Amino acid sequence: MTTGPDPSSLPPQATQVNRREFVLSVLSVAAASGAVGAGQAQAQSMDAALEVHTGGVPLCVVVNGQQQSLTVDPRTSALDLLRERLGLSGAKKGCDHGQCGACTIHVDGRRVVSCLTPALQLEGRRVDTIEGLQRPDGSLHPMQQAFIDHDALQCGYCTPGQIMAAIACVREGNAGSPERIKEYMSGNLCRCGAYNGIVAAIGQAAGDMGKA
Numbered sequence: 107m108t109t110g111p112d113p114s115s116l117p118p119q120a121t122q123v124n125r126r127e128f129v130l131s132v133l134s135v136a137a138a139s140g141a142v143g144a145g146q147a148q149a150q151s152m153d154a155a156l157e158v159h160t161g162g163v164p165l166c167v168v169v170n171g172q173q174q175s176l177t178v179d180p181r182t183s184a185l186d187l188l189r190e191r192l193g194l195s196g197a198k199k200g201c202d203h204g205q206c207g208a209c210t211i212h213v214d215g216r217r218v219v220s221c222l223t224p225a226l227q228l229e230g231r232r233v234d235t236i237e238g239l240q241r242p243d244g245s246l247h248p249m250q251q252a253f254i255d256h257d258a259l260q261c262g263y264c265t266p267g268q269i270m271a272a273i274a275c276v277r278e279g280n281a282g283s284p285e286r287i288k289e290y291m292s293g294n295l296c297r298c299g300a301y302n303g304i305v306a307a308i309g310q311a312a313g314d315m316g317k318a
């Protein structure tokens with residue numbers, strides 16, 4: 107019986123040509139079935155997505171009563187938007203992981219930790235920061251004044267977040283007793299341990315704000 111040559115006896119060049127021919131034939135079958143076209147379409151849509159990421163996305167937001175229109179990288183946090191793009195450094199970056207409350211701001215009147223809030227979620231919303239609390243006549247917000255009156259700070263790093271959270275705490279109706287204040291302010295940490303002053307300040311401001 108006649109048999110073909112043993113492949114292992116073929117010169118290396120002969121086997122390489124065979125592999126090349128095989129790959130080409132597979133590719134031509136794939137092209138005919140549309141598989142390559144689908145791959146190209148997927149690559150194009152990935153390119154388009156990358157273009158959006160590098161080019162930025164338009165954002166319109168009202169910050170402390172001022173309309174802001176800008177283009178942002180979709181990965182930007184609200185905290186970085188305020189600090190790096192708008193020059194509002196009142197909200198502090200403590201942990202950057204939603205655990206300390208130093209970055210607390212108000213969005214449509216509700217407190218949020220801005221380090222965990224994507225900037226794009228602010229589209230069309232109203233943002234208030236510590237910089238916007240002072241009245242047009244230059245007087246302080248009752249909560250700011252109460253913090254001064256009760257010496258409710260030491261280094262001051264946590265204070266903007268404490269004050270924004272404290273105002274929300276009063277508005278939410280959770281400042282009726284020291285126990286309630288402690289519970290609803292528990293998301294705001296103070297490494298200096300100024301808690302007694304903070305609780306006393308919130309109690310005073312709650313009366314001044316008329317919503318205890």
Ligand code: FES
Nearest residue numbers: 200201202207221
């Ligand atoms: Fe946002 Fe700590 S910096 S919670």
Ligand code: FES
Nearest residue numbers: 260262296297298
């Ligand atoms: Fe220093 Fe609170 S006053 S961390």
